[in-house]
Amino acid sequence: MAGGKKSQLSGPAPSSRTLVIDNGANTIKAGFASEDNEPRIIPNCIARDRHRKTFVGSELDKCKDFGEIAFRRPVEKGYIVNWEAQKEIWDREFFDEKAPQKCDPADARLVLAEHSNSLPALQTHCDQMVFEEFGFASYCRGPGPALNAYNDVQAIFQTPRPPETVVEYPAEVMLVVDSGYSHTTVTPVLQGRPLHQAVRRLDVGGKLMTNYLTRLLSVRHFDMRNDTYVVNEMKEAACYISLDFKGDLEKTWKGTRGERRLDYLSGAGIAKDYVLPDSHTRFHGVVREYEPGVSAKARKGAVSTEDVLTLRNERFVVPELLFHPSDIGMHQPGLGDLVMQSLSELPIGLWPGLLANIVVVGGNALFENFIQRLQTEVLQRVPDACIVRVARAQDPIACTWVGAANFARHAHVETLAVTKQEYEEHGSAWVARKFALGLGVDCDPTG
């Protein structure tokens, strides 16, 4: 099934470069398979600050004052929804004369990582844009989580092996937990093929957690609803996943009326002070050790010009939503149950391989203790004899891109890629079916 190769006899010459894009809701990860070992991270938004200055994509790097900054995002729920905005960002980053990663689509292949379970209409829009507007010579759209199988998975687990071992892609078996801005998904992957029937999603991601922290702060400290950028930085810097939720909640309770608990007064190692940016001298917030009374004084404006707030249970109840979405009334299972729902779709003979190779990717993997907590949650739910190994990719934000780039260099890409000519001959429905079928089983597993 060398569809791409065959038609190139009559079509254009084989494309010389492959642009690899992992088009996330928060950031785009982009680079050329032939030249780059790591992607450029591009904010996937059009932003407007309080001085009404607009920033498109990577222009946001020039922004200093993020107070009250507003965002327009082309990607919603993980999928490209608004192409007017997405095209503007892609144009400026890839296609314009002065684009930082200038690419001539007519002489290039695009490998685009997408989230599973998209809507057919959105996939069609994407395919139409790629061929009819940008005019890529060749194109392949594939599920991002599964592309992680084209990473050196055993290196992630630090599995002992002889140094001369040649890494073969894709990995035989792995369970990918992808926790990003829009949601968290569980994807069992066999030989690079996602087992679609067992893909499961939890609608908790970085956005919801930032919004939740924003709400908690607005109730307890001051209104930050127009400062989600600031809150997001605070979340990334100060939140952690608790390994003892009940214990940590006890330690952060003030106590009953008139009787402040010692742990509350001392901070018990959990409380932290967060110094907010002031948009004059400090453009990013800073976490500080808790100093009793500092935030109260700061609020009165008596001693300091700093805005300081003390974070207590906010530090861990926010990422706790990954494991207990019902804490905010969401009727969805936590990540431990989600993994089990995925496994329950599969023959039990596959469980040992999947459970021993759980890889966590996506920005939320950076929360302290994510790996340990997920391991505990899964261990609680599987038979005692099961070996459960959970690991975080070295760079959880870039690793889907790295996998996609390895895929773009692998023979498998030829099986899946579609040429512009094929698109023009067979139409977008044919292209959509081809991508939905994926690699199938019959192409040689080693390529």
Place this chain on the structure above:
Amino acid sequence: MNNFGVIEVAGGKTTRAPGWAYVPDVGPSPAQALQPTNRKGRAARNQAGPSAADVSARQDAKIRKELEALDRDTNKDVNIPIPPKVGGSRAQTNKHTPNVRKILQSQKTFANYLDDYQALLALAETNPAAAAALNPANAAPPKAAPPSTARNSPAPPPPEPKSTAASKRSAAAAKRAAAKEAKEAEEAAAAKAKAEAKPKAPEPLAESKDEDPPQSYPPDGTILPAYQKPPPPAHPSDNDPLLVSRIPPFPSDGELRALMTAPPLSYLEARGTWGGEETGYPTRVFCEVCGYWGRVRCMKCGARVCALDCLEMHKAECVTRYGL
């Protein structure tokens, strides 16, 4: 002080509070109220106050509103127009194809597209032809070619056994059918494996019938090749019956094939399913003010607070919202 009818039961020494067990009231739990089960049982217990139903409705509405807010991308509705380009741009405006023009002009949100898709699925069940006509995937590409080329192309055919009838169905409905077939094939393969001692290559999936002859099918054990490196050195206790680990049988290639070729689920199908409180753990409730366990309940609105301190703070907000 107005306690809103609540007596604080949690003393200063209840350090081992497991959260959900300390709630002293007998009214409905707001989380339970969201569940359709146990309605009768709840009604019987609802004698505590005449406003119990109101209270639970207030809590439900509040939770729903808050979840919607948490799902939003921005606090305010922002409308940021595309800024004009500052030189160096590609001169290619007004050259869009009709498809592209439509896509770029669309101001639909994900929720709009999801509604469209669900409507399309419903239509596909009652009127497949109409659904196919509405499917955006069937829009003509710029240079339309005869549809028959799809059959002769090297790429895989559409995932239906009857490709003539299939081409008229919408892609969405087709996917669904393929999912069903895959599931059936999977079940059939599983049943076969049980019936026969050594399952032969199972029925190839319907979709691969015309172009992938069964002989291209790899023999068992080739999809995931067996471990080929030398085994670890023997250990004296290797045969100790107490230490033998029970490894579940590895699935046949037939099962694996069915799993690896099954089509993707739809957006809603892929969402994890909530088992409710029967299967999971009791829903935890928290103080709305400080985030500690919500051990007492405001009788006016159903909100949970930890103790009297927080109840007083809640009271101010509650009065503003629901009156005295």
